[in-house]
Amino acid sequence: MRLERRDHRPLYLVVAAPVGAVIAALAIAGILIALAGAPVFEAYWRILTGAFGTRLSATETLTRATPLMLTGLAAAVAFRARLWNIGAEGQFYLGAITVVALGSKLLAGLPAALLIPALLVAGAVAGMVLILVPLWLRLRFSVDEVVTSLLLNFVALLFVSMLIDGVLKDPLAFGWPQSMPVSDHALLPKLVARSRLHVGFIIAIVIAFAVYFLQSRTVFGLRSRAAGLNPAGAVFAGVPLGMTLVKVACLSGGLAGLAGAIEVMGVKGYVTTDLSPGFGYSGIIVAMLANLHPIGVIAAALFTATVFVGADGMSRALGIPTYIADVTVAVSLLTMLIALFFTQYRIRR
Amino acid sequence: MTSAPVLQLDNISKRFGAIQANDDISLSLAKGEVLALLGENGAGKTTLMSILFGHYVPDAGTIHIEGSELPAGRPRAAIRAGIGMVHQHFSLAPNLTVLENVMTGTEKLWSFKSERTAGRARLLSIASRFGLGVNPDARLGDLSVGEQQRVEILKALYNDARILILDEPTAVLTNIEAERLFQTLREMARQGLSLIFISHKLDEVISAADRVVVLRGGKVVAERRTGETSKAELAELMVGRRVTRPVREASTPGAVVFEAVGVTVTDGGQERLRDISFQLHAGETLGIIGVSGNGQATLSHLVSGLVGWSRGDIMLFGRPVTDVSVESLIDAGIGRIPEDRNKEGAIGELAVWENAVLERIASPRFSRHGLVDRKAGMAFAQEIIAEFDIRGGGPSTRTRLLSGGNMQKLILGRNLHDRPKILIAAQPTRGLDEGAVAAVHARILQARKEGTAVLLISEDLDEVIGLADRIQAIVKGRLSPPIDAQSADPRKLGLMMSGEWMSEAQHAS
Numbered sequence: 001m002r003l004e005r006r007d008h009r010p011l012y013l014v015v016a017a018p019v020g021a022v023i024a025a026l027a028i029a030g031i032l033i034a035l036a037g038a039p040v041f042e043a044y045w046r047i048l049t050g051a052f053g054t055r056l057s058a059t060e061t062l063t064r065a066t067p068l069m070l071t072g073l074a075a076a077v078a079f080r081a082r083l084w085n086i087g088a089e090g091q092f093y094l095g096a097i098t099v100v101a102l103g104s105k106l107l108a109g110l111p112a113a114l115l116i117p118a119l120l121v122a123g124a125v126a127g128m129v130l131i132l133v134p135l136w137l138r139l140r141f142s143v144d145e146v147v148t149s150l151l152l153n154f155v156a157l158l159f160v161s162m163l164i165d166g167v168l169k170d171p172l173a174f175g176w177p178q179s180m181p182v183s184d185h186a187l188l189p190k191l192v193a194r195s196r197l198h199v200g201f202i203i204a205i206v207i208a209f210a211v212y213f214l215q216s217r218t219v220f221g222l223r224s225r226a227a228g229l230n231p232a233g234a235v236f237a238g239v240p241l242g243m244t245l246v247k248v249a250c251l252s253g254g255l256a257g258l259a260g261a262i263e264v265m266g267v268k269g270y271v272t273t274d275l276s277p278g279f280g281y282s283g284i285i286v287a288m289l290a291n292l293h294p295i296g297v298i299a300a301a302l303f304t305a306t307v308f309v310g311a312d313g314m315s316r317a318l319g320i321p322t323y324i325a326d327v328t329v330a331v332s333l334l335t336m337l338i339a340l341f342f343t344q345y346r347i348r349r
Numbered sequence: 350m351t352s353a354p355v356l357q358l359d360n361i362s363k364r365f366g367a368i369q370a371n372d373d374i375s376l377s378l379a380k381g382e383v384l385a386l387l388g389e390n391g392a393g394k395t396t397l398m399s400i401l402f403g404h405y406v407p408d409a410g411t412i413h414i415e416g417s418e419l420p421a422g423r424p425r426a427a428i429r430a431g432i433g434m435v436h437q438h439f440s441l442a443p444n445l446t447v448l449e450n451v452m453t454g455t456e457k458l459w460s461f462k463s464e465r466t467a468g469r470a471r472l473l474s475i476a477s478r479f480g481l482g483v484n485p486d487a488r489l490g491d492l493s494v495g496e497q498q499r500v501e502i503l504k505a506l507y508n509d510a511r512i513l514i515l516d517e518p519t520a521v522l523t524n525i526e527a528e529r530l531f532q533t534l535r536e537m538a539r540q541g542l543s544l545i546f547i548s549h550k551l552d553e554v555i556s557a558a559d560r561v562v563v564l565r566g567g568k569v570v571a572e573r574r575t576g577e578t579s580k581a582e583l584a585e586l587m588v589g590r591r592v593t594r595p596v597r598e599a600s601t602p603g604a605v606v607f608e609a610v611g612v613t614v615t616d617g618g619q620e621r622l623r624d625i626s627f628q629l630h631a632g633e634t635l636g637i638i639g640v641s642g643n644g645q646a647t648l649s650h651l652v653s654g655l656v657g658w659s660r661g662d663i664m665l666f667g668r669p670v671t672d673v674s675v676e677s678l679i680d681a682g683i684g685r686i687p688e689d690r691n692k693e694g695a696i697g698e699l700a701v702w703e704n705a706v707l708e709r710i711a712s713p714r715f716s717r718h719g720l721v722d723r724k725a726g727m728a729f730a731q732e733i734i735a736e737f738d739i740r741g742g743g744p745s746t747r748t749r750l751l752s753g754g755n756m757q758k759l760i761l762g763r764n765l766h767d768r769p770k771i772l773i774a775a776q777p778t779r780g781l782d783e784g785a786v787a788a789v790h791a792r793i794l795q796a797r798k799e800g801t802a803v804l805l806i807s808e809d810l811d812e813v814i815g816l817a818d819r820i821q822a823i824v825k826g827r828l829s830p831p832i833d834a835q836s837a838d839p840r841k842l843g844l845m846m847s848g849e850w851m852s853e854a855q856h857a858s
Contacts, residue, residue, distance in 0.1 A: 217720055217723075218719050218720055218721060219710050219711060219716045219719050219720070219721055220719065221721075222699075222703060222707065222710055222721055223707075223710070225699065226696050226699060226703075226707055229696050229697070229698045229699065230692070230696040230697070230698075232692050232693050233692060233693050233694070233695060234696065234707075235655065235675075235693075236653065236655065236675070236685075236687055236693040236694070237675070237696075237707040237708045238654075238674070238675030238676050238679060238708055239707070
């Protein structure tokens with residue numbers, strides 16, 4: 001038995017891979033649910049109804065999918081160019097805290113039409129600045145950005161923690177480490193009344209299509225794909241490797257920073273150190289499930305959000321820990337990696 | 350040889366999809382014999398050897414080793430029966446030492462006891478028996494390619510190989526290393542080992558093998574004793590028709606379009622090129638010969654715009670330039686064929702049309718306001734495919750799927766399509782089969798005829814003699830003075846490549 005590289009990747013496999021991976025992940029997580037003594041199919045039914053059963057739960061799932069789409073895109077664009085940005089979590093928080101720093105006092109007087117775009121841009125810029133540090137270390141000293149961007153997450157989180165316990169602390173929060181709220185003008189309009197779903201969801205979807213267009217139709221897209229697939233070949237063809245990576249990094253860090261900004265402006269209005277239940281890291285899984293395809297990211301983010309939100313409902317109904325959601329999503333990453341392998345290779349006897 | 354064959358293959362057939370890779374192949378190998386398996390790329394040589402080594406299961410046919418049948422598809426059984434394989438791309442770990450590499454797979458996984466001491470003694474005794482000197486404690490990654498190959502051979506011998514298969518062993522070696530390798534192979538044969546080596550190079554087949562089996566289209570088309578055949582006959586058998594490499598016609602060189610005067614290149618803290626001077630004339634080909642690893646790569650990188658220079662002057666169309674970048678060269682109408690087409694020449698996962706336009710994607714011809722003009726790119730690729738007879742795919746095919754020859758035609762095509770003023774060709778036919786070589790040569794000659802100045806950097810002497818008008822040798826990063834190709838004979842070129850002019854130059858100064 002041996003593995004053979006496929007010459008062509010048929011379209012049905014490209015679709016079947018993520019679907020098969022998700023089914024396999026659910027089957028494996030099902031074993032754990034069964035071990036916990038709960039009926040497996042009912043558990044999955046509860047997850048589905050928990051996520052989409054009511055108007056409220058559906059809007060909640062879409063709200064949860066919003067930051068995942070953006071961090072998923074952040075990972076997808078970086079990984080396409082072989083830039084291993086594992087720092088979306090830190091970039092997310094830096095984007096969020098920047099929005100608070102500017103939107104609570106400094107720019108709070110601006111009208112919403114100016115303030116909202118200004119803050120979104122500021123959040124994105126904050127994310128860019130944070131990823132440029134590991135990129136500079138890589139370009140200048142060949143330091144592996146996996147390590148540096150990952151470790152910067154903790155630096156960023158502790159920095160945010162310092163600010164919300166210090167200069168940005170909300171004096172009305174009864175001593176809780178919580179930032180001042182942003183101005184009311186800075187809050188994103190709701191999409192559905194009496195829910196948390198906000199226009200950030202639409203923004204994320206529009207951005208996914210924009211990224212797709214950027215990658216497939218522009219000079220920058222072609223060059224960044226070339227740089228990711230074969231750096232030596234790209235250099236020979238005159239692709240400015242360093243500059244291309246800087247642009248890719250800015251796009252990636254900017255998307256993660258934007259995710260943080262939108263989460264503050266759309267949902268919470270202030271920053272705590274549990275603003276993100278690991279959106280930056282889940283974004284990596286979302287990107288992998290989507291096979292780094294920007295449009296696929298939309299579907300992958302919806303799936304991940306469904307599992308996370310639905311698991312709450314299942315947990316309440318059946319008494320299974322919500323950690324089953326983390327397990328399901330994590331296992332789906334592993335099964336997706338295996339499925340991707342089989343889209344590239346076939347088994348021959 | 351009258352003794353019973355050590356190895357006997359009978360009626361081996363193997364089909365991959367629509368391709369009959371091996372078609373009813375039978376051959377035998379005697380003890381102490383060196384057999385060459387000759388054929389073009391895709392003739393089925395590697396498939397046949399992979400079947401022998403158990404990587405593939407044949408659709409039909411049997412293999413006998415010393416009279417007993419070898420079970421199909423079991424590499425372990427093949428190793429146990431005494432078959433050793435030296436792959437074209439070595440299967441060694443660069444971060445381990447020589448000894449560790451050789452012993453990998455020979456020690457029991459669950460044994461606590463190391464057999465290193467015994468293994469070292471055994472390795473050293475094998476090494477001295479065949480004259481394959483190695484340092485068992487050297488890290489493999491620090492060794493040259495030739496030394497790594499020696500380790501791969503030693504590893505096979507360490508596993509008691511009595512039949513050694515070498516897949517294109519000289520593809521990665523310099524001429525001198527190749528000669529040493531063949532000496533070793535002869536010594537091994539003299540001591541009773543049987544060897545098969547796969548090759549598409551006629552010279553080495555004739556000089557190193559006792560017998561040659563020619564494959565074409567998956568079939569054995571001929572078998573000859575090397576003493577009773579000639580290069581011309583083998584070439585014809587291999588290709589199936591008489592191949593004549595195109596011949597250079599006389600031309601009148603035009604103006605100097607590129608000139609380097611006393612150029613020195615330092616890269617990574619080392620002086621790679623020292624005080625080199627050369628001129629390229631319109632309508633003329635300058636050939637750079639030399640043994641591999643004497644600075645050819647840096648020279649081609651310099652004229653391709655990938656490295657800068659620290660001293661000396663470069664004149665482009667008579668005007669001195671201070672900086673040469675890939676972009677400026679392409680804008681100036683300079684075509685570049687890189688040394689390594691898979692690494693630098695094309696990006697395998699991109700489509701053919703994307704590779705065709707990538708170099709000039711920023712020009713208004715292929716993009717507007719940062720948006721790629723797919724239509725123009727596709728049309729350009731289609732023109733190249735038609736003009737340069739690229740087979741095996743259209744503009745949207747992934748470039749990886751093209752054969753080496755067709756990929757090279759694509760690279761050649763994107764450079765020659767617009768009639769460049771200068772063409773830099775580094776090892777333009779390396780690894781190509783005879784048919785493709787002839788096609789590439791014809792294109793280069795035609796470009797020269799149309800007034801292109803050609804810089805040909807090649808390790809293939811025949812190629813340089815056939816194409817170049819003037820020849821310079823590169824030795825240790827320095828360039829010899831040019832000689833007229835008319836006055837070149839192999840002896841004179843050999844002396845040039847050995848750097849004999851260097852001492853003359855010193856005496857003169």
